[in-house]
Amino acid sequence: MNPPVALTIAGSDSGGGAGIQADLKTFAALRVFGTSAITALTAQNTAGVRGVHAAPTEFVVAQIAAVLDDLPVGAVKTGMLATAATVEAVAALAVAGRLPHLVVDPVMVSSSGDRLLEPAAEAAYRDRLFPHAAVVTPNKREAEVLLGTTIRSRADQHAAARALGALGAGAAVVKGGHPAGDAGDLAVDVVWDGIDTYELTAPWVDTPNTHGTGCSFAAATAAHLAQGADLRTALAGAKAFVARAVAGGAHWHLGTGHGPLDHFGWND
């Protein structure tokens, strides 16, 4: 029997914790066949990003077309797109209806604090790509940049999810990877589902090993969509997947910085 197929359009993390590597591990863990179009190489480890080498936009498009022309892709996830030109090229493919169940994770900065997107691309995300996404999944910091607001409380997170939705995506998630002032010991994400907002919650895990949480959440959402889940079910499944992967890797020591997640439940 054929497995469902998903495509990730993202950057490579040589350290294996985030980007394409996190996405393919997530797809495999969820029993989805993963394909990939690499937008940029990063020389990166758990401690930081040492260099970025963006692929020419035409070659990113060539990779996407090679996959779509041949394989039955059921859902697509975008991660680090690196340049405004690549954001616009991906948006053009979305406009043409070539990117089914599109999950857009607007990666801007790594967990180590290094920039992964040229500033000129922020407007392209907002104006060109978001309107064609099934769901957009910024973390609080990314939502602040995209909306030009400050998110301090849970109420702010709800307002931001609504404001992002107003930019035209089918749904929006404002992820709260870092504890909000009023979130207690929960990791709270706020979803605007096209009509209303609601919260996804999981226990907050006190660990430095959160490299790749954002990538894995978006990839898991795409994996569930490729399997035919509706968006609400896909997001709940992604939240549970990441919560388990963060808990599993909480105490291991892989690298000196923000370590990776336990995608395969090795520590369950």
Ligand SMILES: Nc1ncnc2c1ncn2[C@@H]1O[C@H](COP(=O)(O)OP(=O)(O)OP(=O)(O)O)[C@@H](O)[C@H]1O
């Ligand atoms: N320490 C943690 N414990 C539990 N869940 C977490 C933790 N860190 C992140 N998450 C969850 O992982 C998912 C992705 O989070 P988020 O996108 O904020 O991480 P991120 O993109 O790695 O953020 P950043 O790059 O700012 O660290 C969200 O569902 C979030 O709630």
Ligand SMILES: Cc1ncc(COP(=O)(O)O)c(N)n1
């Ligand atoms: C190539 C690449 N893509 C994305 C991220 C963001 O990672 P995180 O999921 O920790 O925010 C990263 N550090 N590197």
